[in-house]
Amino acid sequence: MSGIDDLPPLSRVIAEHGLVARKSLGQNFLLDLNLTAKIARQAGDLTGMDVLEIGPGPGGLTRGLLAEGARRVLAIEKDARCLPALAQISAAYPGRLQVIEGDALKVDALAHLTPPIAIAANLPYNVGTELLVRWLTPPEWPPFWSSLTLMFQREVAERIVAIPGSKAYGRLALLAQWRTRAQIVLSLPPEAFTPAPKVSSAVVHLTALPAPRFPAEPKVLEQVVAMAFNQRRKMLRAALRGLHPDIEDLLRESGIAPTERAEQVPLEGFCALARAVAAAR
Template identity: 45%
Template sequence: MTLQQNQLPSLKESITRYNLLAKKSLGQHFLLDPMINQQIIALAGDLTNKNVIEVGPGPGGLTRALLDSAAKKIIGVEVDQRALQLLHELQSFYPDRFQVVQHDALKLDLTTLCDAPRQIIANLPYNIGTSLLLGWLKQGLEWKRMTLMFQQEVAERICAAPNTEYYGRLSVIAQWVAECVIVKRIPPGAFSPPPKVYSAVINIIPKAEQPTPALFKAMEQVTAAAFGQRRKMLKGALKNIGGEQLLASANIDGTRRAETLTISEFDQLAHLHHNINAR
């Protein structure tokens, strides 16, 4: 480590200097415990020669753990003007490995920021985490892995199995294109300020075979209809998208409800819906 890096202020000193307090309106809960941040990085797998994008680095707790890893380059995407000064200070100590990008991640194609192989590692803002994930799932082949932190209930929804409380549209789409596993749960007290709920870290590893954009859209339409009125039987819920024909072709009983269908059965319905619309 160089003398310059030895002079890097502690995380607490940097937060105090820039008066960086988490904003509820931005869904911010800062994870400052260096041990937990290091554990998250370890759960992300071997980062050697990988480019890593971190969304919402805030004060840079997770960023510092990333800079201690074997990652080739770390790119922090931050929209909060208050955090940018702190992050630019951190960048000055690692000019060759850390880049700060001021942008709204919802409006940015992250794949344009660096070459493959690339990963996303992030403690996502609670208020936009699901929207961000759905966008990234459409780019499956672009990502080696995503290691993401959500509110625990959202994490449970992403990884839920059929016929369970949290199984829904997000479960189907995520597990259709990726392997999704909860790898760590984190208590509220680990954050500043503490949220009211536990958080959880998920490893999301895209599958080798990915749907075309048209097929992905078909799956979105099928799952939106199926779970939009989840207490309805499928023959009623899918009525507006030709449900009777879809269910008959897939040999699926129309009196079943959406939460009973497997990912494979939804895949069948999406393919049929796509093929009908392509005629």
């Protein structure tokens, strides 16, 4: 028994199924079930909720989510070696765990979920940022999920919660903070994982806001932000030159000095600029 359920400890599960973590899949396994349960608790009250989990591996977080009362967990796993271990969990929690073998970037998870929906995952390092951007930029808002509880490399987590004027401040911070309330809720040292990565990790909890903090057309805002930070060392009048022939006037109209650089402009300023650009077009 492991302490959170009647299943064996993760170290034994990994040994029994020969689950050596693969670098090519961005795998680093958390073996401490008390820790995975703690991560699951950061997602809030899961009672009555479907939870989407990406890259469950041997199922440490999966077990935490189920033990914490998730109505149902949909786990998408690319590594077929992990399926027998996940099948054991499914048998221990009848009707509450569905496992899909596949690439999370290609699977239509929403077809298998019933609202309300939360997303919780120790994301594989190689697809974590891409998945987050997808979840933050859906065609419609509010999104299908109510919250995201995600583990990233510490550096990525800091980029999500960064403030203007900091080196970490950029596109990820703006996309996240425009439509969510984001905070780092847990930090984990390398030695918490097997194998130990070279960097620390952190769990970020993002709660979807009912509406964006400031009005702006999503596609225009994304374009403005991407151009501004692609050349973040340049003044905005130069970095955004290709956006509109009257970009200096539009910057001033938005309350932004044309000589400022992207990292100096707060979210509200970028939204004002996106509105000005959209109107000028």
